[in-house]
Amino acid sequence: MKCGVVVFPGSNCDHDVYHVLKHVLGQEVEFLWHQETNLHSCELVVLPGGFSYGDYLRAGAVAALSPIMSAVKEHAANGGLLLGICNGFQILLEAGLLPGAMRRNRDLRFQCEDVLVQVERNDLPFTRRYEIGQVLRMPIAHSEGNYTDSVSGIESLEAAGQVVLRYVDEEARRVDDANVNGSANSIAGICNADGNVMAMMPHPERCAEEVLCNTDGLSVFSAVVEVASEPARASL
């Protein structure tokens, strides 16, 4: 599967994603510079974490207007697989590819820690290797992951089943203490209506190898690779 990792000035998880796709999963991967205007026929496009444009103005706001984003939007509109992680999530919101917005974390802190998230959808190309209700441990590292939208926006997101991951505690309960950044309804990851675009605040690429003592994130990538190898993929 040909994968592309978009690099904005200030991206800093681009090499981690590249490493997992190429060296852990043996896929063909290339970096796509933000000034480019085409995606080199990549089937999976990842917007990685980092601080694109130094988070100037709002996290992801300037990156969302990069030249490559027109091609990314076209890719998504054509059913192409698109994954945003952390800053990538923020960029997808700013680009209007997913609904909602990010505010500063509730406690105004940069939070860098392991969190627990529960899987609510396993019919997506990115989550089909998980069970519904499965709790994953993944690291987060962000200041602006406090997901929000208008009341009607959150309602329609929930009604459409577009919440993929939620912050939970050890007993898989959705409690305020486990909602690390104060996100509306403990939302940690969402997808678009068609399910080909997904974004999440936790970093699956940072927990995708035994050597890191946590492989909970590997299935996000291995699932996509698996989907791409199936002939039925065309029907997505």
Next chain:
Amino acid sequence: MKARVIVYPREEILDPQGKAICEALGRVGFHEVEEVRAGKSFDIELAVDSRREAEKRLNSMCESLLANTVIEDYEVQVFDGEAP
């Protein structure tokens, strides 16, 4: 033409920064402060011929980049002379 754009969190959106500033003001004796909403302002110079055109372009700038209208409102001020 000189202009100022003010962007601030929408009323219904909880503003964690404003809340922290409000509490800090209370700690230094400004107990009368009941609410703070923290925003941003942009001083912009435009090469346009009319005030109307400036307002139109600035509104469009807010919609496309300067404000995220999911969580923020904005106000556009165009000045005839120097910005105050």
